[in-house]
Amino acid sequence: MLSVETPESERLDRWLSAHLPDLSRNRLQKLIDGEYVTLNGQLCTDKKRLVQAGDIICLTLPEAQPLELTPESIPLDILYEDDHLIIVNKPAGLVVHPAPGNRSGTLVNALLAHCGEGLLGIGGVQRPGIVHRLDKDTTGAIVVAKTDLAHQDLQAQMKAKTARREYLGVVYGAPREQGGTVDAPLGRDPSDRKRQAIVTVEKGGRNAVTHWQVQERIGNFTVMAFRLETGRTHQIRVHCAHLGHPIVGDPVYGAGRSVGVNLPGQALHAARLTLRHPATGETVCAIAPLPPPFETLLSVLRNRQN
Template sequence: MIAISDETIELSVIEAQPERLDRWLTAHIQKLSRNRIQKLIDWEYVELNGEVCTDKKREVQVGDKISLTIPETKPLDLTPEPIPLDILYEDEHLIVINKPAGLVVHPAPGNMSGTLVNAVLAHCGEQLLGIGGVQRPGIVHRLDQNTTGAIVVAKTDLAHQDLQAQMKAKTARREYLGVVYGLPPQESGTVDAPVGRHPADRKKQAIVPEEKGGRHAVTHWQVEERLGNFTLCRFRLETGRTHQIRVHCAHIGHPIVGDPTYGSGRSVGVNLPGQALHAERLELRHPATGETVVAIAPLPAHFLKLLDVLRKRS
């Protein structure tokens, strides 16, 4: 039984053999491809029994209620803007940028200008239009607004597809530096805890069981320097969920310093623009030549000042 409105499709499972959510939806919604449905699931546009479900492998059961929202597909009028870029690497296939704090990666409703995409469009010109979708041309991965550091943007469709495949296969290596509250008892460790939409606050992420929509998330961490009651840590992402490092750090009792969403709110005596988290190192295979590209992003001034203050205290 299916009821269709302009934006939402409501479905009831009245009979079914055990079947993955994405395959079931593909069989029952003829106008959407399986790839499109998988993306809508990934982008949190599907609800199962009233809760957001981002697990496309979840088996549907008789009696399940499924709601699928189809977002507006109207192309956006993206305006190139001459915003200065700190370029770490560039050729005709890709560009790696050291993103500053406060710079949003791509336009979204309510924030249609002043983004990294607007800046890259001005820098690269018409070459980027249409790559990876109108709203996010060339974007392979994201950094939170106030997380600084290395981010790669593809200039061609070939590069975009190859780099996304590297992210999915975990062959692209991303390392972050962050200052956390407290002193972890070990020198290194791994946080393996699923991350999903917070059940009460849709602007936040949280540790959510996979059976309730959480997505597999793994963060490896290592102590770089102990600074009194603070610690400089290196993080390596095995997965790339929204706010993953920030949520995992808060989960183990060592939130990122300056994090307005998941942090402790305690002052450290330094004016920070947000969380003290920096994507320092990005390693990937060049999509055209196959050679290894390593980009190192220098720490921003506010991060260096924080380290200086904490070292003097300790």
């Protein structure tokens, strides 16, 4: 339930979009049309209805309809596996889980073929076993739980920041400092709902913290290591762009720049994942080798300096 506090009148769909940044305006309009919104206790299906200070809006989200998940024989580069969890070196181009528009060919489809249907329902029907995600074109280590106990424990480690996620990326430019921290909340870009942006908490942004360290300077490019405290969508990519040093090859936050190397996506790689085993308590450290395109990029940039 939401209370309108702005003094000026505003369209219902626009007001909801401004106050619920995790839902697209198109999604909100469909919810209004579908009779999931009430205004001052009365059903409201008019997205253009003006709301004003003192109005009470109630939005009810319908239960998600489960997607039909089909096992698919997609090769996996397995870094670690036992009866409780599996850590995979995800390639570029592989979406983590099915969603509208990507109902097949995902990591989940591959895992169902590899692990069997016992994975179904672990942590929910929509994203079985998924503990955290990587962007479609970000490569590297990702952990998936095989049991409910492992899923709960691993998610708790992510939330408590005891699981350590370390990335390598190549950025444009040369930062003056050797390292630093970006502490800037993230949310949907108000001008483009498909992008993320620096958005204040007051306007719906969520806390996001990225630690970075220079690993190698190569002319007007820099290899940087990143450690995440939070795992927001596109976090490293947005924070790097915020620093003025976008990730090389990033089609969204570094568009218009080229290095003359054919990259399948942004030069960002989840290089190391360290966690506590949910059953034994032992430390598990998975190191994902750099993918060939990343290695090629480094080779080309270094040769230009010679």
